[in-house]
Amino acid sequence: MTEPTKRRLLRNPYVYGAVIALTGGAVLAAYLLGAFEKRGHIQADDVCQHVPNRQETAKIFNSILPDASEYHFTETWRPSQDWEFRSVCAVKDEDDKALFYLQTTMGSAGSWKEWADTEIPPNSGGKSAYFDAGVKGLSNAEVAAIWVPCYAHEKSSKARYNMTVFAHALKPLEVSDKEARQTLIDLATSFARQAHKDAKCDLPSKLPA
8 A cells, every 4th residue: 555545544534433432332332241330349348247257358358259249248146045046147239149158057966967867058069068067067159158057056946956057159259169169058057156156055056176
């Protein structure tokens, strides 16, 4: 291409328009794909008050949760020293969709097999494996649950009561399945220790030190 021809093309308004249109299209596509969205950052003070080691927990959440432009927490705290005890910490994204739960609820003590069949949240985390915590622990890549001894004689029923504690990822975590499983176990175990203390349980937790 000769130099005069190049200059004519550069002066041609249609050429400028095409370039602008292509650039604008690329920018729009990148925007729609989230290229300009900044990932939210979780501070220790953002984490629910009844989650232990909030600084460390915030660090973990920042490294494993799926991308969101912002994260916020909601907490349910019912400190009754009986079957009503409940401690829940939920992490939600900018659209108020839940990403992760830490939860403790009470239930009449029964066989761990029955517990495993009825109390584990529905999930698609793959094959589950048992781990040593509480009466029994069960985990996969999306949930870690622990059946923890609590009351020898619950206040109103006088029956033996245990607590179900779980860490539940409602969306796949940003780590390998192996790392996800171990992280969920660690979070559930730590949360279980705190809940066992907060509920003033009178039975040994059987949780690892």
